Amino acid sequence: MLQFLAQATPPETNFWQQAPGTTGLILGVVGAFIIGMLLFFGLSTIPTQFRRYIIVGFTFLAGLVFVLQYLWPRPINADFEKELPRNAVEGFGAWLGVAIDPVAKTANILAAFLLGLGIFSLMRVHINKIRRRAQDWGFSLILIVSSVIMAIFGFWDWNMRQFNDPEALLTSQENWKFANYVNDALFDGMYQQMDAAMFSMIAFFILSAAYRAFRIRSVEATVMMASALILMLNLMGALTFMWSGWINGLVESTGNQFLTNFDLTVVAGWLRANMQIPAIRAIEFGVGLGALAMGLRLWLGLEKGGVSS
Amino acid sequence: MTIWEKLQAVDRRILYLILAVCVSAGLFITIEIPTDPDPSSRDLYQAIMDIPEGKTVIIQSDWTNSTRGESMGHFENLLRLLMSRNLKFVFYSAADPIAPQVARTTLARIIKERKDEGLYEYQIGEDYIDLGYFANAEATNLNMGIDLRNAWSGKRTKKAGAGEISIWESPVLKDVRKIEDAGMMIVVTASASIDVAVQRLNKKVSIGAMVTGVVGPTVLPFYQAKQVNGVAVGLKGVYDLEYCMANGVNLKDEDGNIKVLNKGGKEYPKITEGKTLARGSKYYGTLHIALILLILAVVLGNVGMAMSRKKPGAKRS
Structure with missing residues (x-):
């Protein structure tokens, strides 16, 4: 019986998650929407001086779950899916473990809302620009028209794949229809290619900067250039291969194993392991400490400015 | 104006053209580079x-x-x-x-x-x-x-x-x-x-x-x-x-x-x-060319600067 229980699939639905298409899910979404709207309007009516306390309190509670989940003592082999907690401390730890899921999903949902907020903000700015016939309003018009066309064909394509293709035939191009082709042409044929072209321009600026700005005027610049040169040479497989062959030949003819230290891959590896990685690790430590300090200030509502001011 | 000074003042569009031509040429060669x-x-x-x-x-x-x-x-x-x-x-x-x-x-x-x-x-x-x-x-x-x-x-x-x-x-x-x-x-x-x-x-x-x-x-x-x-x-x-x-x-x-x-x-x-051997193989030759160009650009830029300084009466920056 115990073995059977251990292999049993945990229930997929509970208060926090319902199966797709069920009445429970629809009621939950509608209920959450109504509560959300009421909260939204309710919070809007709160005087400005009290809003700070709400935001700080909410931030503190959200952060507290993750902090406690990480720091709360927990028996090494505890598996609260199969075992009952033995005391209140373990019970709270088990509850925290369950709470992380809805909190993490809420974080995902909030992050998704930020995308919506970004689109709303972008549209508002550019629609206003067109309405006022501001400078370069034509570009704003192109942006809005492009966005709308992309959204129409994107949703059309998604709708076909999601609701009209139970056998997943549309994963193969042979079965595509008009909307799939147009969506692909817009997304992969145009947008993605322009994205790649934009980034490829960096190469031109790098070359120009290397020629005009990378000047050896100090010891530091010389050391940096020498290191960069070794690492760049190491990226050229044909060169490292020939160099290795030459070094191996020298080692064989002289019997001096010390010469293997001059293999380009070995030198580049030494530079990486003993110079680059420790330096990056030191920087990361600094960044980590800074992030910790900033995180604590935000969590405890000590940070001035922004939403908490 | 010496050749080095001319090199210092080369139009950046010429650099862009050299890069575009060299990098594009590399894309046509797909070989197994050891x-x-x-x-x-x-x-x-x-x-x-x-x-x-x-x-x-x-x-x-x-x-x-x-x-x-x-x-x-x-x-x-x-x-x-x-x-x-x-x-x-x-x-x-x-x-x-x-x-x-x-x-x-x-x-x-x-x-x-x-x-x-x-x-x-x-x-x-x-x-x-x-x-x-x-x-x-x-x-x-x-x-x-x-x-x-x-x-x-x-x-x-x-x-x-x-x-x-x-x-x-x-x-x-x-x-x-x-x-x-x-x-x-x-x-x-x-x-x-x-x-x-x-x-x-x-x-x-x-x-x-x-x-x-x-x-x-x-x-x-x-x-x-x-x-x-x-x-x-x-x-x-x-x-x-x-x-x-x-x-x-x-x-x-x-x-x-x-x-x-x-x-x-x-x-x-x-x-x-x-x-x-697919995309990496196709682009690897290009990477070689791009890196050689980059190294050449740094070397030429610095040699040009050093030679310009040697010219009598040249300003030392």
Whole structure:
């Protein structure tokens, strides 16, 4: 019986998650929407001086779950899916473990809302620009028209794949229809290619900067250039291969194993392991400490400015 | 005006033209350039080849076409490797909303490529699952480490002959209850999302990384600390992996030569089905040309500056 229980699939639905298409899910979404709207309007009516306390309190509670989940003592082999907690401390730890899921999903949902907020903000700015016939309003018009066309064909394509293709035939191009082709042409044929072209321009600026700005005027610049040169040479497989062959030949003819230290891959590896990685690790430590300090200030509502001011 | 002074004042458009011509020319040459793969790339190949049969691989695909020169090659290599080993996989994105569609497009192309070669055609729901986009990498990775079933609960997949089913009913995830059950987690990224994955999951699952040249140096500390089992960095990493796929590791060829040597390591076979030398091989010659140009630009720029200074009466900056 115990073995059977251990292999049993945990229930997929509970208060926090319902199966797709069920009445429970629809009621939950509608209920959450109504509560959300009421909260939204309710919070809007709160005087400005009290809003700070709400935001700080909410931030503190959200952060507290993750902090406690990480720091709360927990028996090494505890598996609260199969075992009952033995005391209140373990019970709270088990509850925290369950709470992380809805909190993490809420974080995902909030992050998704930020995308919506970004689109709303972008549209508002550019629609206003067109309405006022501001400078370069034509570009704003192109942006809005492009966005709308992309959204129409994107949703059309998604709708076909999601609701009209139970056998997943549309994963193969042979079965595509008009909307799939147009969506692909817009997304992969145009947008993605322009994205790649934009980034490829960096190469031109790098070359120009290397020629005009990378000047050896100090010891530091010389050391940096020498290191960069070794690492760049190491990226050229044909060169490292020939160099290795030459070094191996020298080692064989002289019997001096010390010469293997001059293999380009070995030198580049030494530079990486003993110079680059420790330096990056030191920087990361600094960044980590800074992030910790900033995180604590935000969590405890000590940070001035922004939403908490 | 001396030649050196003229060189100092060369129009930048001439530099751009030289770069465009040289780099484009390199794209027409696809040859197997002999190389000495970086140990980090070789370790990644070995780690993927060590995944036990029947295990499912988790792929976090966080790249878009802005870095396709590197990331697309990484992703294609990964798919070819997994498919050649008949390993099932799940993929999702946690850094960019566009990333899932880019991954889908690449996956569809690789499936078609294999179909055209007469190889097994991977099926959604049966061999792989597409989980889409998770908006918050931190929360998602944390939740995956605590309870994978909850983190991915409610997710469904299409499956030929069965319509839409829960991902947990699919053959891909039938033996996966927690992240420790996965064969490996591989993050293909052009951003710091690998940091989050390592921080949250490295103690629970073997992690491999396929990153861009820019992100590479920040991942190497994780590799040195053995928190990541292998890293393919940039275009060199793409070609390194293709080279390992084509030649194996510590594997003797017909002439008795070992092309990829790992002293003291065991022998790993080469990939015998499908393409091995592909995008990395196509771009690697171009990388050589671009790097030579870059080195020449720095040398010429500095020599020009030094020679201009030597001219009597020249200003010293």
